[in-house]
Amino acid sequence: MTFNIDLIYSILASTLRSAVPLILASMGGCFSMRSGVSDLGLEGMMLAGSFFSVVGSWLTGNPWMGLLFGAIFGIIFSMLHAVMHVSYKVNASISGMSVNLLAAAVTPLLVTLIFGLSGKSATVVAFKKPNWVWLNKIPVVGRILGTQNALFYVTIVLVILSWIFLYKTTLGLRMRMVSENPQAASTVGLNVKAYKYFGVAMSGCLAGLGGAYLSLGQMNLFVEGMTSGRGYIAVVINAFGKYNPIGALGGSLFFGFFDSLQTIFQSVLPSQVVMMTPYVFTLLIITFGIRGGRGPAGVGKHVED
Amino acid sequence: MEDKLKSVKRLGIKNSLINSFFALVFSLLLGMIFIIASGYSPIDSYKAIFGVSLGTLKGFALSLSQATPIMFTGLSFALAYRVRMINTGAEGQLYAGAIAAAIIGAYVTNVPSVVHIPLAFGVAFIAGGFAALMVALAKVYFGANEIIMTLMLNQIIILFTSFLANGPLKPPGSGVGQTERILDSAKLTKIIPQTQLTTAIFLVIAVALILQFILDKTVFGYEIKITGNNLKAAQVAGINVARTYITTFALSGAVAGLGGAAMVLGVNYRFIEGFSSSYGFAGISIAALAAYSPAAVILSAFLIGILKSGTITLNRITSIPVEFVEVIQVLIIIFVAAPRLIRSILDTFKKIKNKLAKIQPKVSKEQTINGGESE
Numbered sequence: 187m188t189f190n191i192d193l194i195y196s197i198l199a200s201t202l203r204s205a206v207p208l209i210l211a212s213m214g215g216c217f218s219m220r221s222g223v224s225d226l227g228l229e230g231m232m233l234a235g236s237f238f239s240v241v242g243s244w245l246t247g248n249p250w251m252g253l254l255f256g257a258i259f260g261i262i263f264s265m266l267h268a269v270m271h272v273s274y275k276v277n278a279s280i281s282g283m284s285v286n287l288l289a290a291a292v293t294p295l296l297v298t299l300i301f302g303l304s305g306k307s308a309t310v311v312a313f314k315k316p317n318w319v320w321l322n323k324i325p326v327v328g329r330i331l332g333t334q335n336a337l338f339y340v341t342i343v344l345v346i347l348s349w350i351f352l353y354k355t356t357l358g359l360r361m362r363m364v365s366e367n368p369q370a371a372s373t374v375g376l377n378v379k380a381y382k383y384f385g386v387a388m389s390g391c392l393a394g395l396g397g398a399y400l401s402l403g404q405m406n407l408f409v410e411g412m413t414s415g416r417g418y419i420a421v422v423i424n425a426f427g428k429y430n431p432i433g434a435l436g437g438s439l440f441f442g443f444f445d446s447l448q449t450i451f452q453s454v455l456p457s458q459v460v461m462m463t464p465y466v467f468t469l470l471i472i473t474f475g476i477r478g479g480r481g482p483a484g485v486g487k488h489v490e491d
Numbered sequence: 492m493e494d495k496l497k498s499v500k501r502l503g504i505k506n507s508l509i510n511s512f513f514a515l516v517f518s519l520l521l522g523m524i525f526i527i528a529s530g531y532s533p534i535d536s537y538k539a540i541f542g543v544s545l546g547t548l549k550g551f552a553l554s555l556s557q558a559t560p561i562m563f564t565g566l567s568f569a570l571a572y573r574v575r576m577i578n579t580g581a582e583g584q585l586y587a588g589a590i591a592a593a594i595i596g597a598y599v600t601n602v603p604s605v606v607h608i609p610l611a612f613g614v615a616f617i618a619g620g621f622a623a624l625m626v627a628l629a630k631v632y633f634g635a636n637e638i639i640m641t642l643m644l645n646q647i648i649i650l651f652t653s654f655l656a657n658g659p660l661k662p663p664g665s666g667v668g669q670t671e672r673i674l675d676s677a678k679l680t681k682i683i684p685q686t687q688l689t690t691a692i693f694l695v696i697a698v699a700l701i702l703q704f705i706l707d708k709t710v711f712g713y714e715i716k717i718t719g720n721n722l723k724a725a726q727v728a729g730i731n732v733a734r735t736y737i738t739t740f741a742l743s744g745a746v747a748g749l750g751g752a753a754m755v756l757g758v759n760y761r762f763i764e765g766f767s768s769s770y771g772f773a774g775i776s777i778a779a780l781a782a783y784s785p786a787a788v789i790l791s792a793f794l795i796g797i798l799k800s801g802t803i804t805l806n807r808i809t810s811i812p813v814e815f816v817e818v819i820q821v822l823i824i825i826f827v828a829a830p831r832l833i834r835s836i837l838d839t840f841k842k843i844k845n846k847l848a849k850i851q852p853k854v855s856k857e858q859t860i861n862g863g864e865s866e
Contacts, residue, residue: 226638266825270825270828270829270832274828274829274831274832275831276828276829277577277828279577279579279638280577280775280779280824280828281825281828283579283772283775283824284821284824284825284828286772287769287772287775287776287817287820287821287824288818288821288825290769290817291814291817291818291820291821292814292818294812294814295525295812295814295815298529298812299528299529415646418642418645418646419646421638421639421642422639422642422643425636425639456654456657456658458650458651458653458654458657459650459654461650462646462647462651462654465643465646465647465650466647468643469640469643469644469647472629472635472636472639472640472643473629473633473635473640474633481636
């Protein structure tokens with residue numbers, strides 16, 4: 187293998203492609219954690235998003251409608267988590283895991299029932315590269331960004347909007363207050379449950395979009411278990427990025443970078459060894475570095491009715 | 492006083508039994524939707540599922556062998572939950588135990604079965620336990636979140652074992668990621684020939700009984716209960732909480748490791764990449780249905796085993812997807828975890844019943860209104 191500028195371009199472009207679903211899901215996790223609800227259900231919401239976005243695109247023939255379906259069903263699956271945890275006070279880890287397990291069990295069943303196939307869906311209309319000529323003309327950036335599809339740009343806009351919402355608006359401040367001290371938030375008259383429902387719904391929506399990127403952005407069909415643990419990685423990235431959308435972006439790029447190295451160095455190093463690296467690194471950082479990946483103080487706390 | 496305590500305890504057990512029972516009934520009822528969607532009659536299907544699994548020897552053996560790995564992981568989750576720790580790492584611990592058992596089974600030669608099998612299980616026990624121990628230490632001494640830690644460790648262990656099975660330990664000429672076949676001396680005895688039912692089932696039952704004994708009759712078990720139920724009281728009472736957390740969690744991982752060994756020594760006879768169909772996570776529903784009691788885990792896993800075995804057998808004739816059982820497992824977790832959900836569903840039923848009664852002629856209407864008020 188020769189190291190040249192083309193290789194670097196292709197690593198960077200593939201880093202961005204691997205990072206997009208992680209950015210979306212871990213940003214969803216930010217909303218969930220910043221409203222005081224654990225984000226362990228991201229994997230299931232992502233999987234639901236990737237399946238139902240394919241269904242949406244299959245029904246309408248329009249990938250944007252598919253994206254909408256993905257977001258809506260991400261929210262529907264997240265509501266299971268919200269209803270169980272917020273309204274029925276179930277341990278958030280258990281309700282989050284049940285979202286993951288439900289999505290993992292229901293999607294293969296629905297693939298069989300809807301498409302009549304087993305293991306994967308029919309192929310549908312997916313997102314294409316925008317192919318903007320002016321972008322490709324820019325020397326360095328064009329080579330890297332020119333290969334990204336429209337969802338990449340949507341994601342970047344969403345990161346900025348989320349950060350503004352969480353840190354620059356009153357609503358975001360109140361939501362963070364709910365996550366730090368729900369009792370105090372309730373005392374000053376905030377509707378704690380409503381904020382929690384909103385946070386979880388946002389996490390479902392964003393994780394659903396992340397799932398849709400996997401099925402409609404990277405491929406053009408749904409494959410059973412296609413998220414393959416990315417939702418769990420998002421949970422980790424979120425702890426790593428201190429529950430902040432910008433941190434989520436950085437953490438996702440870090441994991442995406444190793445993901446792209448893995449495909450490129452396949453001939454030189456065993457892919458598993460490359461893929462293990464970010465986990466080992468993060469494990470060490472979480473243990474020794476960032477207060478054990480602890481979230482806002484009030485996560486999982488309820489307010490007495 | 493003691494009588495009062497006992498009756499309170501009995502009431503608690505009775506409540507969780509009723510809870511689990513209704514959870515199971517609701518889940519099976521909701522599961523009917525999927526059977527109907529696949530185009531079959533739900534009642535006939537359930538009859539066939541239970542008939543095949545309990546009525547035939549092969550079906551019964553299949554139920555038990557399908558239940559064995561989830562018994563181990565169910566025990567693992569239940570034990571950790573007793574100190575309110577969530578062991579989402581059972582999947583990784585299972586892989587750690589499996590690769591350890593596969594190495595001992597294939598590369599330790601010239602030993603009789605009586606030594607070889609316990610040795611393989613012992614090393615798997617240590618491997619699974621060690622994987623969990625690291626997480627427990629990180630939690631106790633660095634305040635790390637055990638869920639995030641175990642989820643990451645799962646990936647590391649699964650990737651590492653996959654590397655071993657595709658690299659250094661791969662037998663020459665093998666196309667898929669797997670290790671060398673284990674020696675005959677390490678293979679578990681089959682209880683019923685031509686099934687996958689092996690002596691591992693005795694091991695898991697023994698483990699469940701030992702855990703139940705530890706929890707109910709020993710000082711350590713008492714410490715586990717106090718730490719889990721009321722951390723502050725445990726600290727005030729002078730219980731070494733850190734030690735309790737670490738020991739319990741390591742033991743939980745070790746039990747999951749045994750499950751991996753049981754799969755290698757009894758079913759696959761080698762470590763195969765990706766052999767576990769989420770047994771680690773299935774343990775959560777098993778433990779929840781059993782209300783986190785080790786002895787009850789055996790029963791709840793057997794029940795899921797019956798459903799699995801029934802759908803696997805029926806799948807040859809009909810096409811009810813096997814994933815249907817997984818949906819039921821999740822529904823069970825949801826209902827068991829939310830006792831208030833069950834109560835509100837039952838209340839809704841009562842209300843509907845009352846409303847229906849109101850539509851009845853006037854005489855009965857008055858009675859039901861009075862009845863409704865007295866409630």
